[in-house]
Amino acid sequence: MGKSEIRTETARGARTPRKTSSATRPARRPAGAKTETPYHHGDLREALLQAAERVLERDGLSGLTLRAVAREAGVSHAAPTHHFGDLTGLLSELAAVGFRQFNAAMASACDTATTPLARALARPKAYVAYAQAHPGMYSIMFRTERLDYSRPSLNEAAEASFAGLANAIGMMRQEQISEDSLTLNQGAAIARAWSMVHGFTMLLLDGRLEDILGRLPEGTTAERLLEAMLTAPVTGKLPGP
Amino acid sequence: MGKSEIRTETARGARTPRKTSSATRPARRPAGAKTETPYHHGDLREALLQAAERVLERDGLSGLTLRAVAREAGVSHAAPTHHFGDLTGLLSELAAVGFRQFNAAMASACDTATTPLARALARPKAYVAYAQAHPGMYSIMFRTERLDYSRPSLNEAAEASFAGLANAIGMMRQEQISEDSLTLNQGAAIARAWSMVHGFTMLLLDGRLEDILGRLPEGTTAERLLEAMLTAPVTGKLPGP
DNA sequence: CCTTTTATCTTTACATCGTAAAGATGAGAT
């Protein structure tokens, strides 16, 4: 759509751009680093993130390329570079957006729950529901290897997500979860809850649970299976536990 | 820069202009001998799979490209096409290899266990141990989107893996797990075990558990955390369960 | 034995991607 000026670069001038002058890097960020204000074309940074999210949910993770995002935003293919550095930068910032959406969804779900049981199930259900509603975003957050957690925005958003989980577990155990120290049982409880819901989500998104769902009583949904997973009595020894 | 022997990927030095008879090549797969690859490789398909595994464990998932595999095997970059079709084909067959290794490791681990508790823990431990020992293979098996489960080899190997898990759960529950029908509780038990260990493994490989491990008593290993996850008593309401 | 066929491997070609670097543009500062 739009203008598809796919000029295969045969160039007309053909002047060799290879300069022998050193031309060192153009000083990436002059220490001030307040590039928040939108300049002449509006807020391209934000536009690119929204375009990226659109491309991701439309074309999947494999379709999410720097050039596709630039195309979607209607700018040249090299425009994102200045705002995100490279693909890792864009993916990391997009993942941060995802984590914020994710955290908001979980918080909202916890608020609307009334009974203790509903409160306990609200969080994992919201977790899976977000992943199902935004599989691309979830993939970026948890499947991509190319994320840079040293980026403050991503680190912060992901940390908040983890804190919310730890906090929920603490509530359920009626314990205070310390900021910098955990007992083995506390750590195990957190890891168990996280592993279970994360693993379930990944398997579900990958279609790996179809095998199970197909063998269950007619019409059993993934949500129902999750609920049973979290509440059904454990028969036998282990696991789990 | 300049022209310093660009080393394009023509692996073979020059072309043998004409076969001057020389000697008839044994060419029947020297079984390990370094090959002066003849035009027709003995068993290129197998060689490519082994090359792929080497590349994967050496350079990670992002380094695993069709061309890199061909380079590693010493053939032209288009050679794999005839044996695997496309990249999906190669990845799928390699994942099948991984699943077979994986199944063998699990079976072996279960055999060596004696006590019921050890038997119950052997499987999840072997699961995580395989992933830690072969992170690349595990990534291919469970992280890649680009797998074609309609390929018989992959489908079979993955199916066997699932069957082994279901069987183990059935043992623990002292129930017969039917081939084509599951109760909700049975399905929940299988999904719980699989989700837990798979989620744990993914989080571990992604370094997402460092946060927890660092807060645990000095020197607590991932294996110890896993064990606690599977055996520690559950305090509080849920999850899980 | 010689020719033909066929499966296998190589070359060549092309679109796309990420990224680097130089050129163009326009907003804000001097």
Next chain:
DNA sequence: ATCTCATCTTTACGATGTAAAGATAAAAGG
């Protein structure tokens, strides 16, 4: 108004997946 420089565009390059055509050797058929 001119200058400066962040922003955006153009151009270029190497790498990748894939398709198609060419080359080669093993097998098949006379």
